[in-house]
Amino acid sequence: QQPSTPVPTDARKQTTLGKYCTAMEAYLMWRAKPKEVVILDVRSPEEYVFVGHPEMALNIPVQFFSPAFDAEKKSYGMAANPDFVAQVAKKLDKNATIIAMCRSGQRSAAAVNLLAAAGYTNVWSMVDSFEGDAVTDPENLYNGKRMKNGWKNYGLPWTYALNPAQVFVK
Numbered sequence: 001q002q003p004s005t006p007v008p009t010d011a012r013k014q015t016t017l018g019k020y021c022t023a024m025e026a027y028l029m030w031r032a033k034p035k036e037v038v039i040l041d042v043r044s045p046e047e048y049v050f051v052g053h054p055e056m057a058l059n060i061p062v063q064f065f066s067p068a069f070d071a072e073k074k075s076y077g078m079a080a081n082p083d084f085v086a087q088v089a090k091k092l093d094k095n096a097t098i099i100a101m102c103r104s105g106q107r108s109a110a111a112v113n114l115l116a117a118a119g120y121t122n123v124w125s126m127v128d129s130f131e132g133d134a135v136t137d138p139e140n141l142y143n144g145k146r147m148k149n150g151w152k153n154y155g156l157p158w159t160y161a162l163n164p165a166q167v168f169v170k
């Protein structure tokens, strides 16, 4: 069964290919065809290692974590991985079924767009991704926490274990 997730309202989560799925739909797609469907985790290797990752996920970062802290934005930076498409191409054909995922669906959309521009046609963006969206309700104990949806919150299979065939190696 094909995912029926609609176009996300957040423009940063939209892709040129228009293929969207939730973490649950992604898991069901993978489970139906585990040899054909690739879950591609485009987060930084640090997130893959320390936050954990779907058990079957291949890590190729679309952006790297940057240790430069921006006091105004109150965040660390991310730097584009200039070799992202080439690194994907080493492992996956242009007609492969790929589900891109990140923390909560923005970098996965960016990754889909890069791959689409390079000729990949069957690339989905996991809109809630690994950690999901944050609760936005000041009355809620979990306000601001990523507890709404996503792979981890659904209780889908994830791990901290590192498989040499799946980790990012430059």
Ligand SMILES: O=S(=O)([O-])[S-]
Pocket: 102, 103, 104, 105, 106, 107, 108
């Ligand atoms: O890019 S992100 O959705 O993982 S914050």
